[in-house]
Amino acid sequence: MILVTTAGKVGFETVRLLRQKALSVRVLVRNPEKVKSLVEIGAEIVVGDLDSLPSIDKAMKGIQTVVLVSPGIPAQELNVVHSAKRAGVKRVIKITNDASADSPIARRRWQYEIEAELLASGLNYTLLRANAYMQNVLALAPAIKKTGGFGSSAGLGRMGMIDARDVAAVAAEIAASSVTHVGKTYKLTGPALITYSEVAATLSKVLGRPVSYHELSFEEDKNAMIHAGLPKELAEMNAQFFGMVAGGDCDWLSEDVPVLLGRPARSLEEFATDYVSTFS
Ligand SMILES: NC(=O)c1ccc[n+]([C@@H]2O[C@H](COP(=O)([O-])OP(=O)(O)OC[C@H]3O[C@@H](n4cnc5c(N)ncnc54)[C@H](OP(=O)(O)O)[C@@H]3O)[C@@H](O)[C@H]2O)c1
Numbered sequence: 001m002i003l004v005t006t007a008g009k010v011g012f013e014t015v016r017l018l019r020q021k022a023l024s025v026r027v028l029v030r031n032p033e034k035v036k037s038l039v040e041i042g043a044e045i046v047v048g049d050l051d052s053l054p055s056i057d058k059a060m061k062g063i064q065t066v067v068l069v070s071p072g073i074p075a076q077e078l079n080v081v082h083s084a085k086r087a088g089v090k091r092v093i094k095i096t097n098d099a100s101a102d103s104p105i106a107r108r109r110w111q112y113e114i115e116a117e118l119l120a121s122g123l124n125y126t127l128l129r130a131n132a133y134m135q136n137v138l139a140l141a142p143a144i145k146k147t148g149g150f151g152s153s154a155g156l157g158r159m160g161m162i163d164a165r166d167v168a169a170v171a172a173e174i175a176a177s178s179v180t181h182v183g184k185t186y187k188l189t190g191p192a193l194i195t196y197s198e199v200a201a202t203l204s205k206v207l208g209r210p211v212s213y214h215e216l217s218f219e220e221d222k223n224a225m226i227h228a229g230l231p232k233e234l235a236e237m238n239a240q241f242f243g244m245v246a247g248g249d250c251d252w253l254s255e256d257v258p259v260l261l262g263r264p265a266r267s268l269e270e271f272a273t274d275y276v277s278t279f280s
Contacts, residue, residue: 001026002175003063005050005080007035009135010069010095013168014175015043021176028059050076053083060087067171068118069095072107077114081121091124091182093174095167098129098249105241126174127185130167131160132250134190134271137199141278142228144203149212152196153221153239155246160189160253163266170260187254190265199268206272207279218243 001024004011011027012035018025019041026044029035039045048055050070060066060083068080077094084092099111118125140150167188174181194202200213216224218239225235244250257265272279 001044001062002065002067003028003059004067004069005059005077006070007038008069009133009164010168010171011067012038013165014067014069014171016041017169017172018175019043021172023176026059026063028056050079053079056080056083057087060084060089063087064090065175066092067095067175068092069171072097072111072114074110074113074117078117081114081118081123085121085123089123091126092118093126093128093171093181094118095128095130095171098131105244106237124182126181126183128167128170128174128188129185130188131162131190131252132245133164133167134161134266134268135164136161137203137271138275138278139228143224144211144279148210149200149214150196151214151216151221151224152242153216153218153246154196154242155215156195156197157242157245157248157250158193158195159245159250160192161194161250161268162188162190162257163271166190166257166261166265170257173260186256186260187252188257188265189253190257191253191267193251193253194268202268202272203279206269206276211279 002018004015004027007027007029015025015027015038026046028046028048030049032045032047035045046059048059056079066084066089070077096111097108099108099115101112103109143150197213200211203211221242222235222239225238226232
């Protein structure tokens with residue numbers, strides 16, 4: 001039995017793909033209403049919270065493999081790691097970012113902290129280190145609908161953006177396979193390096209109307225995100241991230257997705273076509 005810890009962008013699709021492979025899968029969620037369609041395809045649901053150790057222990061019963069994906073808050077993910085260790089789980093497949101101990105971005109330091117403790121736990125692990133998700137572009141949809149364009153402090157920085165559905169596909173592929181991926185770290189990216197200017201061009205093509213892109217300063221970007229409803233700390237962390245993108249931080253590609261999946265990673269144009277209704 002495989003446990004997937006949440007059913008957000010990556011978790012939901014991972015569960016769906018594992019059921020497509022006819023594997024037994026359980027998913028820990030806070031709100032079962034959001035995963036009715038997963039129940040319909042045979043997934044087992046445990047209602048719980050990553051802040052509640054008893055609910056994690058309950059979800060961990062009889063589990064061999066954990067796909068650890070969540071917002072990446074250390075106390076929560078470490079609850080899962082410790083529970084997995086106690087339950088004698090065979091391996092943990094962890095979704096992570098470009099983690100480092102001294103990153104200026106808190107969420108990368110948090111992921112480093114989780115990775116370090118996972119490695120120290122002695123559990124078998126596989127790390128899936130993803131570049132920026134294409135789905136982040138969905139947050140720009142309201143601005144695009146309202147103004148016909150969007151802004152960012154990412155400048156003309158290039159990103160090896162990946163469709164979160166491909167992150168899920170890799171997690172499901174590895175969870176379904178034997179133990180050959182233990183101790184490995186895979187770098188997950190899309191097929192191309194993309195600037196936000198190219199995102200605008202792709203959206204223009206797919207939507208059949210012009211979508212413009214304009215560069216913002218750190219302060220302008222942060223304030224725009226706060227105005228759009230993001231908490232101040234998150235807006236600041238995101239603007240900090242986009243500043244690093246401008247400096248080349250996400251300018252990396254890898255062949256791990258096509259090698260692992262035996263097919264190309266989804267392109268930005270495929271992503272935009274699949275999500276066209278969100279921008280229309
Ligand atoms: N976004 C990127 O560009 C990017 C790039 C590289 C790596 N990553 C990594 O991707 C991971 C995030 O994956 P994602 O995009 O699939 O996340 P997501 O779509 O934001 O979903 C997060 C899920 O976690 C659930 N959740 C939040 N707090 C919880 C709690 N206390 N207990 C139980 N469930 C809880 C949420 O449930 P509710 O529906 O109940 O709120 C939601 O379903 C992070 O590890 C991040 O570092 C992201």
